[in-house]
Amino acid sequence: MVPDNLSPNAQLALRALACASERNLEGFRSCCAADIVLDFPFHPNGAQSHHGVEEMIREFSVEKVFETFRIDAQEVLDCGDRIIIEGRSHGTYRSGRPPYDNHYIFIMTCKDGNVTHWKEFYNPLEALKQNYGKPRPEKQAGA
Template identity: 90%
Template sequence: MANVLPGRFASSRWSCARQRGGPIKPAAWQSRPLTTTHFLKGQAMVPDDLSPNARLALRALACASERNLEGFRTCCAPDIVLDFPFHPNGAQTHYGVDEMIREFSVEKVFETFRIDPQEVLDCGDKIIIEGRSHGTYRSGRPPYGNHYIFIMACKDGKVTHWKEFYNPLEALKQNYGKPRPEKQAGA
C-alpha cells in the first residue's frame, strides 16, 4: 500500500534495535526491517506487508477492547501469560487464557470502553502497539482516558505473552485498584 497520509502518519520503515540474544547485526536488520503502521481516528493505515503476527495482535487488542472475550480466546494460546508491570496495586502476572479473560471481564464499571491503536511496531514474533483508551463510567464520573504500550509475543498463530504498560498516574486519578462504590454494588 502506498503512503496515503502525509507527514508522521505515513507508513514508514524502522530497524529493530534488539532481538533475542542481543543487538541485531546490520545485515539482519536491513533484510528484516521493522514495519511501523500508524492509525488516525480509528482508520487503520495497514500496509500490505503487515505480518500475520501484527494482524493477530491487533485482532486480540480489538477483541479485548470490545470485551469480545470469546473472540479474544481464539487469539490467545491456552497458557498465555499476562503481565502488568506497573499496576497501581503492584506488579501482577496472570497465567492462562481463562485467568486473563477473568481479569479483563472484572472491570464492569464502564458504560463504554475502547482502546484505539495509534502505532504498531512489527518485530516478527514480538509486536508492540501504542494505544489510547477512552471510557465512560456507568456512574457518570468524568471520562477515563489512558495511554498504553502493549508488547505481545506470538507463536503458531496465537498470542503467548501479553505485557501491558499504562500510565498508573492516570489510573490512580480514577482510583483504579481501590474499592469503589459502583464496583462493590456490582455495577
C-alpha cells in the first residue's frame, strides 16, 4: 500500500520511478542528480554500478525490447532521505515473447530535491524462468 501522506523525498522517488517506467527521459532527468549512482547488486552479469544520469538512461535503454513496460509501486517505506519502494513490473515484448513480470525493491537516496542513489533489486532468475524453454515466435518470410 502506498500511503497518502508521503514526504517530498518519497514523492520524488515515486516520480522518478514513474518517469523511468513511462520512458519520460526529461522528467527522469529532472528527478535525478547529474552524478546519480545506479547499483544493481544482483544483476545476471554480476554486481554492477553506473555513474551519472546519462549512463543510467543508457542502462535503462534495455527497455526498448518491450512494447509496453510498467513498474507499479506496491509499498513505500519513507525513511527520510532514504526511500524503499516495493514494486511489480509487467511488460510485453516487441518480439511477441511471453509477457515479463517481476518483483522489485528499490532503495533511493534523496538529497536537495534530487535522487542521488538508486539501488535496484529484482529477481534475475524470474526473467530467465519466464522465457526458458518457450519457443520464440516464427520469423515471417522476408522479415
